[in-house]
Amino acid sequence: MGPPFHITMLFILSLLSLLSDPVFLTPIQNDAVFHYINDQQNEYIQRLKNWVAIESDSSDPSKRDQVNQMMEITKDYILNIGGEVEMAKIGEQEYSPGVKLPLPPVILAQIGNDKDKPTVCFYGHMDVQPAKKDDGWKTEPYTLQETNGNLFGRGTSDDKGQVLALLHAVESVKKFGLPVNVKLVIEGMEEVGSQGLEKLVEDKKDTFFSDVDYIVVTDTPWLSTKPGITYGARGNCYFMLEVEGAKRDLHSGGFGGTVYEAMSDLIYLLGQLVDVKGKILIPGVYDDVVPLTEQEKELYKNLEFSLDDMQADTGVKQLLHDTKAKILMHRWRYPSLSIHGIEGAFSGSGTKTVIPAKVIAKFSIRQVPNMNPSLIEKQVTDYLENKFSERNSPNKMKVSMVIGAQPWIADMNGPLYVAARNAVTKVFNTDADMIRAGGTIPIAKRFEEILGKPVMLLGIGGSDDAPHGQNEKISKYNYIEGTKLYASFLQEIPLV
Numbered sequence: 358m359g360p361p362f363h364i365t366m367l368f369i370l371s372l373l374s375l376l377s378d379p380v381f382l383t384p385i386q387n388d389a390v391f392h393y394i395n396d397q398q399n400e401y402i403q404r405l406k407n408w409v410a411i412e413s414d415s416s417d418p419s420k421r422d423q424v425n426q427m428m429e430i431t432k433d434y435i436l437n438i439g440g441e442v443e444m445a446k447i448g449e450q451e452y453s454p455g456v457k458l459p460l461p462p463v464i465l466a467q468i469g470n471d472k473d474k475p476t477v478c479f480y481g482h483m484d485v486q487p488a489k490k491d492d493g494w495k496t497e498p499y500t501l502q503e504t505n506g507n508l509f510g511r512g513t514s515d516d517k518g519q520v521l522a523l524l525h526a527v528e529s530v531k532k533f534g535l536p537v538n539v540k541l542v543i544e545g546m547e548e549v550g551s552q553g554l555e556k557l558v559e560d561k562k563d564t565f566f567s568d569v570d571y572i573v574v575t576d577t578p579w580l581s582t583k584p585g586i587t588y589g590a591r592g593n594c595y596f597m598l599e600v601e602g603a604k605r606d607l608h609s610g611g612f613g614g615t616v617y618e619a620m621s622d623l624i625y626l627l628g629q630l631v632d633v634k635g636k637i638l639i640p641g642v643y644d645d646v647v648p649l650t651e652q653e654k655e656l657y658k659n660l661e662f663s664l665d666d667m668q669a670d671t672g673v674k675q676l677l678h679d680t681k682a683k684i685l686m687h688r689w690r691y692p693s694l695s696i697h698g699i700e701g702a703f704s705g706s707g708t709k710t711v712i713p714a715k716v717i718a719k720f721s722i723r724q725v726p727n728m729n730p731s732l733i734e735k736q737v738t739d740y741l742e743n744k745f746s747e748r749n750s751p752n753k754m755k756v757s758m759v760i761g762a763q764p765w766i767a768d769m770n771g772p773l774y775v776a777a778r779n780a781v782t783k784v785f786n787t788d789a790d791m792i793r794a795g796g797t798i799p800i801a802k803r804f805e806e807i808l809g810k811p812v813m814l815l816g817i818g819g820s821d822d823a824p825h826g827q828n829e830k831i832s833k834y835n836y837i838e839g840t841k842l843y844a845s846f847l848q849e850i851p852l853v
């Protein structure tokens with residue numbers, strides 16, 4: 358008589374699990390790659406130092422040569438690690454009326470071209486925000502400096518450090534046999550609106566991008582010290598609300614109490630938009646917001662996020678909501694309305710007694726799936742027109758929506774996200790935070806719309822890197838472990 362049936366089954370099942378265990382299917386062992394990455398740390402930091410030294414500030418036309426130089430250096434490095442590179446020309450930029458500057462070329466690169474392997478296309482950028490020591494930097498912004506485990510310098514986090522981590526990861530995995538084809542789109546105008554990029558992607562849809570299976574943006578921070586994967590971003594509907602009264606500015610001594618004042622009308626209207634708890638008062642605005650599911654609710658439980666830190670960082674006395682989950686939901690998955698400013702209003706110091714003739718308020722609604730910008734435009738316009746006519750002022754009111762950027766949300770259960778989550782677990786021994794951006798990431802939405810392929814944001818920036826501020830940094834930990842994250846991700850992709 359053989360062993361009892363259930364023992365036999367257990368034996369067969371454990372054999373099967375051995376066979377299906379990814380470790381046995383992976384052509385490369387993570388450990389060997391990780392070991393190699395550890396050995397290269399100093400070289401990785403030196404390369405970042407060299408790249409940070411190039412002042413590739415895309416907002417300053419006098420530094421355009423350095424942006425171009427940065428693109429050349431990136432090209433050379435990709436060639437060096439065995440890639441093919443096309444420097445795609447994307448035309449000119451009219452910098453000011455009549456003054457034209459060629460736009461820096463976009464790098465379209467490919468490493469590996471095996472029809473049997475999946476192709477992952479990574480996006481990043483080589484230009485940086487402006488930086489001067491006088492702005493309040495503790496160190497020279499274009500001289501990388503290591504202090505207490507952090508690498509300070511403009512572009513260390515946004516985005517040179519992240520792109521380099523990816524390139525180093527590709528180079529490392531390639532040493533052992535790259536299990537995917539890698540494509541790269543690296544631009545030099547991201548910080549000033551990615552001029553020319555969208556058209557290039559459209560033009561190359563059926564050529565360069567035709568065999569791309571997945572798109573990964575490597576230009577994003579984590580929520581905390583725990584690795585995060587970004588699967589959504591809010592959109593933005595930006596409004597101008599104009600009220601015009603007199604044909605010129607008046608003096609309150611001569612005209613106060615005799616005319617309908619444009620500013621009073623405007624303040625009244627602004628007061629109708631949102632209540633003290635942040636609830637938007639415009640009818641219908643919440644109608645299309647995707648309902649919260651139990652599965653999504655679960656995700657918020659394990660996120661590492663501190664309300665105390667947020668309060669300390671912002672210096673506010675009290676937040677609008679009292680739990681981590683509610684605060685993050687209101688940042689990521691519910692719309693919000695913010696009032697930004699009033700053009701034409703007296704805003705200097707001192708006591709000017711003007712009655713402004715025409716004032717324009719700026720406010721915006723961060724909208725979320727499945728809100729539709731053109732519907733929001735109509736709801737806002739109808740509501741404000743109603744409120745204004747109720748007020749019975751003879752002044753002229755005009756409302757217009759000047760930006761209508763769509764929100765973006767990905768299927769986080771798709772293979773791309775499973776591969777990234779597995780990679781996070783392997784490198785960091787923890788579950789990834791599944792996060793969204795409260796702001797807008799137009800590139801994610803556009804890539805998805807134009808190419809119809811899944812998009813994910815897998816960055817390695819820290820939550821406190823100050824990417825656009827003074828003293829930008831990336832921690833050495835994020836830079837090196839982030840390299841391993843990309844290396845592991847490249848190996849996980851073919852397994853899902």
Ligand SMILES: [Zn+2]
Nearest residue numbers: 515516547576
């Ligand atoms: Zn960036």
